[in-house]
Amino acid sequence: MDILYFAWVRERVGLPRERIETTAATVADLVEELRAREERYAAAFADLSALRVAVDQELTDFDAPLAGAREVAFFPPMTGG
Amino acid sequence: MTIRVQSSPFDVGAETSDFAAAQTGMGAIVTFTGVVRDLPGDGLERMEIEHYPGMTEKALAAIADQAQTRWSLGGVLIIHRYGTLRAGDQIMMVATASKHRAHAFEAADFLMDYLKSRAPFWKKEYTRSGAEWVASKDEDEAALTRW
Numbered sequence: 001m002d003i004l005y006f007a008w009v010r011e012r013v014g015l016p017r018e019r020i021e022t023t024a025a026t027v028a029d030l031v032e033e034l035r036a037r038e039e040r041y042a043a044a045f046a047d048l049s050a051l052r053v054a055v056d057q058e059l060t061d062f063d064a065p066l067a068g069a070r071e072v073a074f075f076p077p078m079t080g081g
Numbered sequence: 082m083t084i085r086v087q088s089s090p091f092d093v094g095a096e097t098s099d100f101a102a103a104q105t106g107m108g109a110i111v112t113f114t115g116v117v118r119d120l121p122g123d124g125l126e127r128m129e130i131e132h133y134p135g136m137t138e139k140a141l142a143a144i145a146d147q148a149q150t151r152w153s154l155g156g157v158l159i160i161h162r163y164g165t166l167r168a169g170d171q172i173m174m175v176a177t178a179s180k181h182r183a184h185a186f187e188a189a190d191f192l193m194d195y196l197k198s199r200a201p202f203w204k205k206e207y208t209r210s211g212a213e214w215v216a217s218k219d220e221d222e223a224a225l226t227r228w
Contacts, residue, residue, distance in 0.1 A: 007131055007203035008214050057136035059199070073133060073201075077217035080161065080200035081115055081173060081193055 001066070003034075005044070006075035009051065012044035027053050028062045030072060044074070052077055082149065082157045084141045086132065088164035093174055100158045100176045107155040109182035111189045113175050119168035123208040130163040130172070133201035137161070144195040148177070151191070151228075152184040159192065161202065191228055197221045 004017045024030035031048065034041045045051070048062060054073045055064050066072070083100075085091075093114050101110050119125050145157045155178035162172055175192045179185040204215040 004133070006133060006201070007205070010131075054133070054136055054201070057133070057139055059140075073136070075133070075201065076203065076214065077222075078198055078201050079204050079215045079217050080202035081197040 001069060002071045003030075004071065004073040006073065008076055009044050009074050012040055014040055022066075024066055026062070026066060027055065027060070027064050027072065030066060031062065050076060082142065082145045083159070084138055084145065085160045086134075086137050086141070087160070087162060090162070091160050091171065091174065093171060096158065096160065096174060097176060100156065100178070104155045104178045107178040107180060109179050109185040111177050111182070111185040113189050113193055115172040115174070115193075117166050117168050117170045117172055120206065120208060123210055125168045126207045126209065128166045129205045129207070130166060131203045131205070132161075132163045136201050140200045141196070144192060144199060147195070148188045148191055152177075152179065152188040154179050154184060154188055157188070157192070159196070161196070161200065163202065194221075194224045194228065198225065 001022055002017060002019050005013045005015060010016050022030055022033060024033055031045050035045050052075055053060060053062060055066065055069045056071050097112050117128050141159050145159060148154065148157055158176040160174050166172060175189055177185040177188040198217060198221045206213055206215060
């Protein structure tokens with residue numbers, strides 16, 4: 001599964017994207033896996049209320065299932081316009 | 082519907098003329114242009130706009146689709162830049178066309194509200210004293226509830 005990070009999430013994790021093997025059933029499970037990896041992930045995912053998530057380029061929430069998902073992106077609230 | 086996500090500048094006048102010329106039977110063209118604001122004090126050295134290629138285009142098309150469903154529009158144009166911008170640079174524009182002005186105005190207002198918090202762009206402001214990500218505003222999220 002491809003995991004993408006944008007804005008300050010990318011800066012904290014230190015990568016724009018990576019491919020990982022995971023059996024996480026939901027976005028929340030995936031976040032737990034990532035948090036457990038290294039301090040920089042724990043720092044990036046410290047406060048989920050400050051984060052948004054997209055699964056296969058559709059905005060969703062942290063309860064969303066990951067079955068069949070190819071791409072998960074984490075980022076702060078968007079500031080377009 | 083035309084959606085463009087680009088790093089290069091655009092010419093609002095030329096874009097507006099082209100958009101208007103492509104319409105038939107539309108009595109109203111509304112355009113909005115967003116410009117990079119300078120910062121008080123230190124001043125803005127530059128703004129970096131990051132986006133999510135792929136999702137950005139889909140999200141903008143979905144927002145334009147919603148506008149076309151809700152209002153009777155002859156056309157919708159959205160141009161949004163990414164990359165390095167400076168104070169006074171144009172960041173983005175929307176144009177809407179309708180038979181009478183109410184639909185074009187409302188649709189443009191709707192597009193702007195949704196672009197603010199539903200299109201995957203992030204802005205970082207650089208000044209002499211450092212760099213900061215622009216935080217989203219509660220009022221931008223609240224603005225969506227009026228639609």
